Amino acid sequence: MADFSTSSHCHHWILQRQTLVDKLRASNQRAQEALKKYGATRVEVQADGSLAYPENAEVEAAARKGPTPEHLTVQEEVMIRKFYEGKIQQVCTAFLFPNKIQATAILYFKRFYLNWSVMEHDPKHIMLTCIYISCKVEEFHVSAEELGKGIQQDPQVVLKNELTVLQGLEFELIVYAPYRSLDGYAFDLENAVQGMGAVAVKNVQELREQAVFEVDIMMLTDVPLLFPPGQIAMAALRKANRENRKVDLERYMQGLLGRTGAKHTMSELESAMDAIEIAMNESVHVEEEGVRRIDRKLKICRNPQLQDETKKRERKGKQKQKKPQDAAPPTYPKPADSAINHGIEESDNFTTPQVHMLRWEGMLSLLMSVKEIGAKTVLAIQY
């Protein structure tokens, strides 16, 4: 049987914590070096696997106009990734995709950024591409156009990154999502308590729903890269059950281990689940202000020319409206300052095609409005 134990997910994409840390550090390092060398971090993967960095002229131009932009730290990268993983959940929810699409897309996103820094590939584009590929792989095909329309993005950004992402995933497309494991356990549990009456069954159903929320949270952490989906699902059940203890999970787990002749003991399973919860709690908290600041920084180190344009705009702005409170920060670079004064919204006014971005708040409300179109799309294109 080809199942999880024989899958590439199991063999290549469940890492030791140290490996994970090393990988993230390495890609961050590479982006830093590129920033020094080329003045910008964005990168393209050529057809043959080699990398294309910005050309020298641009670097020199940037260097003349100001100091090298500041790079993102590993921690900042974690934060921005987590932010976009949350976006994946939102987009998938808005399109009424089933859980597995969302889980697969998030895992693609995580796997992709194991080998890349967000400074090298725009996480917004990669996020959309991951959703698109996930839909293809999980047989829930949505056309690039529909996807782009639904979230007001150019479908071309999805398509042009597709092969880069596929390559980054090493074409290993199978993802075993914890949601499915969760369904399996819930089904099993329901059968087990069938004889105990309707209340018991209802308890299991409620527990399952609660556990889905837990898994949603876990999906935004390192957990899916560190633990197999079965353990994640079980940890979610355990956590969800902790408060009310309506279901005798322990007995179920014991029975499960006995039945399947598992290689693991109860205590091993317990410690794995503890580790999952610890990783969950350790995960960075995403707060909007921080994300805006980092995102601003990210935009600039991907494309230093932005700095100049920002300055120009600032000057213009000053001349036009001579109100002092609208004044831009006096000097550059002060990313922290500028981020506060020039939130993400501002860059929407840029005309440079590279710079147009999502209006975060706007996007959410927009997503609500596309719910319908999303659902229609989903129903229409299945084969």
Place this chain on the structure above:
Amino acid sequence: MAAAAPGQLNLDETPSWGSRSVDCFEKIEQIGEGTYGQVYMAREKASGEIVALKKVRMDNEKEGFPITAIREIKILKKLKHANVIKLKEIVTSKGDKMESDFLGPEKEVSAKPVDSNKFKGSIYMVFEYMDHDLTGLSDRPGMRFTVPQIKCYMKQLLTGLHYCHINQVLHRDIKGSNLLIDNNGNLKLADFGLARSFSNDNSGQPLTNRVITLWYRPPELLMGSTRYSPAVDMWSVGCIFAELLHGKPILPGRNEIEQLTKIFELCGSPDEALWPGVSKLPFYHQFKPERPMKRRVKDIFKHFDRNALELLERMLTLDPSQRITAKDALDAEYFWVDPLPCLPSSLPKYEASHEFQTKKKRQQQRQQQEELAKRQKTQHQQSHHQRLPVAPGGHGPRQGQSQAAHGPPPAVPSGPGHHYGVGARGPGGPPGRHANQARPPAGGSQGGYGARGGPSGPFPVPAQQGGYTAPPPGVSGQGGRAPGSYGVQGGGPGYPQGGGYGRGPSMPGARGQQYGMPGTGVIPQAPGVYGGQQYMQQPPNSYIDVDGQYARASHAGFGAPQPGSPHRGDYRQQR
């Protein structure tokens, strides 16, 4: 990997963010052509290992990487079985390396980041190399499968398919040219481009019914079912099984209506008693024959042995829910009575399929092809009609006649052996076997090579042709050179292997042309080596007598795709 171009950084030989370059391989020759790309035989430079490279065409700007390729990659990365083709890796190319890979106008080398990072290269899937495919093999001149050999192939086919089915994968394109066979007698399922996974949790999701090459397509798909099961593959297996025993395709319909008619003529017409729920299928009432027809599998194939017939009956069961599963088929009496299936390793080895072609030869070949293409374009087909398939609706005598005279269906050149696609075959054209099906009878056109010694006569002794460095004609089911074209074409090799790696029906007319060639490349296999009598010693004249329809079906007319003919190509176009 190539040296880094200006503005590029070459950090690693095998980058962690991608795949190896196709430059790690050296192309030897093209061995197939499919709807989503060419297939090449190639050698890995480092190891010397021979592989098959299947190119993924990236010309669908709208939806990027083809979903069929995604499915194939996903499924093949999951399936690991001795009877399923192994996908070794995925490699990429810059796109401007190989002359044949030329991708078209967009060949801008300078990197214009962010805006124009459209992927200009191509993607190749690297497969283990297989020497033959079942169709090519069975069409070789003098080829007679023994009973143990047929059982051996069938058993492997069913084992591989059972593995797919328990792993919730429908193949959806089982046919001879997708069953690859190596020189150790191993059979592997290939071409998962139409395959898809089915799972119980999306059982509500309808699937397209426009899958499976027409001749192997089950009645439920023809009647428009969009909720189907692994039984669809089992119908195809039944068709192949019968074909192996019978010696030619059993249900060669030209379009969906004719296909269904043929099925009804063979298997009887379905009704609610026989197949509960059939009347709810979308096209049931449209296609329902005016008066009920009787099932006559047993009559038509009465020359099969009892166990074979019994198994066939269960495979060609109209109601998919009653059709035998791969697992049950493996338990069938047929595989467990004498003569038992032989071991794959005991099967005869057929001569090496591909020898390295010199550049010169390739050039020659290319020139000829261009010339040929030109000529075909200008519609001067009559000028070399001898090498062309009988024109649609043309003058080919009924196959039955020639059979009566010569035994098994004689094959003569049915096309100008080497072409990247016969003029008549459009992208949505019928499978290659169509052209083949139009084989004219043996006759003077064979230049004297045509006379076989009779069905059970001695096998031709392979004779090397002097000075010819290309693979001996006819080996490995390649479209060897047809006798008539030998002198003319000057030794271009045919395409080995009909399809398999490629989108199925490659090389119309490339099969079965070698018939009657001296030096057919078949290592003489003493009849009865396996203790099994050979099937098909007698031509199945009765088949033709029973129903002229079947004989008529082998007429020409397949060569030209009917507009809107229901083949897979269409299915893609429609989408």
